[in-house]
Amino acid sequence: MYTCGPTVYGFPHLGNMRTYVFEDILKRVLTYNNFKVNHVMNITDVGHLAGDRDMGVDKVEKIAKTTGKTAWEIADFYTLAFKDDLTKLNIIFPDTLCKATDNIKEQIKMIEKLEKKGYTYKISDGIYFDTSKVADYTKLSHQKLEELKEGARVEANVEKKNPTDFALWKFSPKDEKRQMEWPSPWGIGFPGWHIECSAMSVKYLGEQFDIHCGAVDFISLHHTNELAQTETATGKIPWVNYWLHGAFLNMTGGRKMAKSAGDVVTLHTEFINKNINPLVYRFATLNVHYRKPMEWSDDITVSAKNGYENLLNKICNLGQKIGQINKESKAKFLADINDDLNMPKALATVQEVLKSDLSDADKLATILDFDKVLGLNLENAVKNENIKIEIPKNIQALLNERKIARDNKDWKKADALRDQILSLGFEVKDTNKD
Numbered sequence: 001m002y003t004c005g006p007t008v009y010g011f012p013h014l015g016n017m018r019t020y021v022f023e024d025i026l027k028r029v030l031t032y033n034n035f036k037v038n039h040v041m042n043i044t045d046v047g048h049l050a051g052d053r054d055m056g057v058d059k060v061e062k063i064a065k066t067t068g069k070t071a072w073e074i075a076d077f078y079t080l081a082f083k084d085d086l087t088k089l090n091i092i093f094p095d096t097l098c099k100a101t102d103n104i105k106e107q108i109k110m111i112e113k114l115e116k117k118g119y120t121y122k123i124s125d126g127i128y129f130d131t132s133k134v135a136d137y138t139k140l141s142h143q144k145l146e147e148l149k150e151g152a153r154v155e156a157n158v159e160k161k162n163p164t165d166f167a168l169w170k171f172s173p174k175d176e177k178r179q180m181e182w183p184s185p186w187g188i189g190f191p192g193w194h195i196e197c198s199a200m201s202v203k204y205l206g207e208q209f210d211i212h213c214g215a216v217d218f219i220s221l222h223h224t225n226e227l228a229q230t231e232t233a234t235g236k237i238p239w240v241n242y243w244l245h246g247a248f249l250n251m252t253g254g255r256k257m258a259k260s261a262g263d264v265v266t267l268h269t270e271f272i273n274k275n276i277n278p279l280v281y282r283f284a285t286l287n288v289h290y291r292k293p294m295e296w297s298d299d300i301t302v303s304a305k306n307g308y309e310n311l312l313n314k315i316c317n318l319g320q321k322i323g324q325i326n327k328e329s330k331a332k333f334l335a336d337i338n339d340d341l342n343m344p345k346a347l348a349t350v351q352e353v354l355k356s357d358l359s360d361a362d363k364l365a366t367i368l369d370f371d372k373v374l375g376l377n378l379e380n381a382v383k384n385e386n387i388k389i390e391i392p393k394n395i396q397a398l399l400n401e402r403k404i405a406r407d408n409k410d411w412k413k414a415d416a417l418r419d420q421i422l423s424l425g426f427e428v429k430d431t432n433k434d
């Protein structure tokens with residue numbers, strides 16, 4: 001399984017992390033079904049240019065210039081930030097996490113293969129892939145070529161033979177020394193963005209493999225180009241047996257959440273800095289099917305936080321004794337997750353188990369088994385017997401009001417407030433210390 005990784009010139013945003021959680025769920029589901037998964041992910045530390053069609057500045061080099069750091073330092077810093085987010089979201093690390101800059105030789109070799117087969121041409125800024133030579137270039141997106149040409153006009157490179165042609169190798173600018181550049185048979189420069197995934201996936205997984213993932217934005221450009229050049233280079237079709245693409249997380253109002261647009265929210269801004277467990281975000285994404293777009297809003301955090309804490313609380317109340325996994329419930333859960341990763345349904349099955357007639361010990365065993373897929377760290381709920389749940393502001397206000405009513409011996413009002421608090425999902429238990 002190959003999943004496209006981050007371009008490391010900024011903090012990953014919640015949209016990126018939605019895709020990585022979806023891929024993690026896929027991997028866990030396959031493992032739960034007893035498949036052995038070999039997972040490779042790339043780190044794009046060079047070659048991702050500001051314009052989608054190989055125009056503009058290199059994003060990593062640009063940030064290096066504006067911050068006074070080296071491009072290598074920038075890439076290392078944001079790679080660490082990315083790994084940190086993976087850990088915080090309980091995402092299982094790929095078996096191989098490979099950097100584009102560590103695999104330049106392999107990329108050059110693949111370009112040489114394409115050159116030998118006559119699919120490349122040289123223009124003033126680099127070596128390009130001639131997409132018109134691939135009969136079914138748009139077979140992944142099923143788009144009409146004219147639609148792609150339309151978008152490409154915005155940043156047209158007049159020297160290209162076809163608007164959809166893309167760079168395999170870009171030359172370093174003549175008047176400027178790049179920090180990241182390498183010699184090649186065509187001159188000093190750096191690889192284009194798409195070639196890294198083709199070269200590294202073939203290197204680590206072989207010329208044909210099972211699964212390739214990313215989000216939907218990759219279908220018509222990045223994955224289309226990866227596919228065209230890999231199948232041309234190896235001559236083996238199909239390169240990939242299954243493509244899975246996750247839907248986007250958009251900003252409120254449907255605006256695209258994109259690092260390049262700078263209009264993003266991150267695990268830090270929305271969760272860590274606000275002292276909210278990052279797994280609340282994982283829980284939020286599991287509540288929406290991976291092929292349905294999500295729109296970001298503060299309400300998502302509030303309801304996911306309530307939902308996640310509620311779940312932890314219920315599990316905590318099951319005690320510590322672990323019984324038997326219930327076969328019927330497991331079959332139901334398996335049917336949910338194997339139905340195109342229907343995680344909202346799987347979460348409903350968790351609630352059904354909690355409400356069922358099973359013993360607490362069997363409920364616990366069953367749900368902890370499900371958590372191999374959910375990855376919500378539910379075992380922690382059992383270990384930390386008393387989970388500290390933050391009381392929401394509105395509930396705290398009602399509690400204060402109730403305390404005043406009790407101090408004034410207004411029992412009727414105190415009881416009404418207790419009922420109101422109960423209707424909002426919190427139970428008041430008065431102790432002697434009150």
Ligand code: AMP
Binds near residue numbers: 005247249256257258
């Ligand atoms: P990037 O670091 O932007 O190159 O993207 C890394 C991964 O995140 C890729 O699989 C993208 O398709 C995915 N991605 C980018 N933006 C979003 C978004 N707003 N929602 C979901 N996934 C995204």
Ligand code: ZN
Binds near residue numbers: 004
């Ligand atoms: Zn890729």
